[in-house]
Amino acid sequence: MNGTKYFITNTCAFDSITEVLSTSCLTVIGFYKYLEERQDETLYYLCYPTTVINYANDGVSSNIIYTRRAHTLENLARNPGNSHLVVNQNNTTINCVSNAAPLFEKLMDRCYSFSVMSVCQCNPQVEVTWNSVIPLPNMSILHEKNYSNLEEEVNNYFSEGYVDCSLCKLPLKHVGYDLTDTRYICIDTESAYVNLSEEGPEIKSTLSQLPEKITVFGKEYILTGAVRVDSAEIRVQQKANQEENYEQSERGVSHYIAYTRSLNNQWTEKNDLLNKIHCAGISNKRMQLALLLYVLAE
């Protein structure tokens, strides 16, 4: 990029998110059109469906796409407000270690999912924020219900809004959600798994347990992808890093794997450590999920 050669490491969270986003564009063309209308060049190249659409039509080569994706990461890493990505001392390595949810939030900040209006005792001003990800609304979704009550709890999340103020930490006096233009629902499930495994035995789920669609405030959203988090593969990732003579902290490095779902309910696994695509039986494989993506049905 700009004449400099960069090493970009630990890209699995980024790769998984772009896989899920770009495949969702192919699955639900309305989602692609929505992203296209935003005219956000970064996002356009990020989500440009690399797998099926013939690039020749638009004169966009996969090289250009990957270079643009690298630029996206470099911009994110150099943004002082972003502590998730780090450019090292000699400015040639970009370490992309990040949890999936904050990275998704960052990448989609111009294509947010919903807005939140809040009022607190500590501040008389009405504060409006734009968000792309919601946390898993309730632990019981995982713990006892195996995702069967996901739709109900997502609706509860948006109607009740028990949220603490980011400044004074007290419950907000009023929280209102605006989902008028919501084109997707992205749910962060990673912290819920972490909290549950601190409590007791590790809980795992299967892709087949996820509802294929959810109706939120009267609109239907289709499950198009999920990101799995796997701590067992940390060692593989670290070994790969050592081979590139790259040092990094060992804490908190997880491996992320993308799963994309077609409308006929076929799941595809995309694991950037293996460079392989597996299809058979993956929907019943037990795993920990980090992100779920539902996009507005056409």
Ligand SMILES: [Zn+2]
């Ligand atoms: Zn407050």
